[in-house]
Amino acid sequence: MWSTFSSSHSKIAEAIDSSADTLSIRTKLPVLKLKNIQVNEILAHAREQAPQECCGVIGGDTTDKATSVYRMRNVAAAPLVTYEAAPEDLFAAQRTMRERGAELIAIYHSHPRSKDPQPSETDVRLAYYPSAVYLIVGLGSEEPCLRAFRISERAGSWEAAEFEIVADSDQ
Template identity: 35%
Template sequence: MIVITEKQYRDILEHSKKTYPNESCGLLGGIIENETRYVKKVYMLTNMDNSPEHFSMDPGEQFGAVKDMRSNGWLMLGNFHSHPESPARPSEEDKRLAFDPNASYMIISLLDEENIVIKSFNIKGDQIFEEKLITVSE
């Protein structure tokens, strides 16, 4: 299970809408307690590819985010990215690039702007497990 605040949820949605029609991307920093992942901070990063079909995170921004996580005693829980024109499920490229089987891979579908969907997954090789995503008030 992964837990984010309502504000973090809204911030991810806004970042994804702002980068549309390209994919958005970012990192999730936080803690793990009793196998539940609590996001403490969402890091909005630049998609260096400027593409609606794939993303590459800015290395300098990634380094800064990881440095901030470490200074706060947090773990990198995973990442997020948007799918501007497809459902909130891992694409073949997402599965191929999912190197960390312990990470959360959050995907935002902007396919229907009236019904934006955010889902989170663990990807272990060919196995995909949807995580329960909980939003809590600040």
């Protein structure tokens, strides 16, 4: 049911069930809700992988409440400027999400040299999950910058999306 995500041309898209067009696209887009601990996990992953880009997925429920962060290994040919999730990492995350009754609600990656990250042309071209929120971590200044986007690969466009960071005891 899932296709792959990548910021480089995906060699694994053919290996994964190509029924991504059967994913339900929500008409009312809820605000992504992340716990502090989840945001810290994403930022730590980005810092640990710098100067290479990191990548991962976030599982959650249909109200876009994040329940789990899944780190992926970046197997892109040029990981300093692009990302491609290791297929086995993505499969494992998807299996775990299914077992927990969760779905893929967000995809994250980093732009290690960007102060105010925005989706690159490659990010837009390869945004295969129209219902997912795309988070990008910029590490180009002392404080990291986390931004959220809705990306339409078909339209070749993106727009800023809202997300909310809640206390770890909330949700």
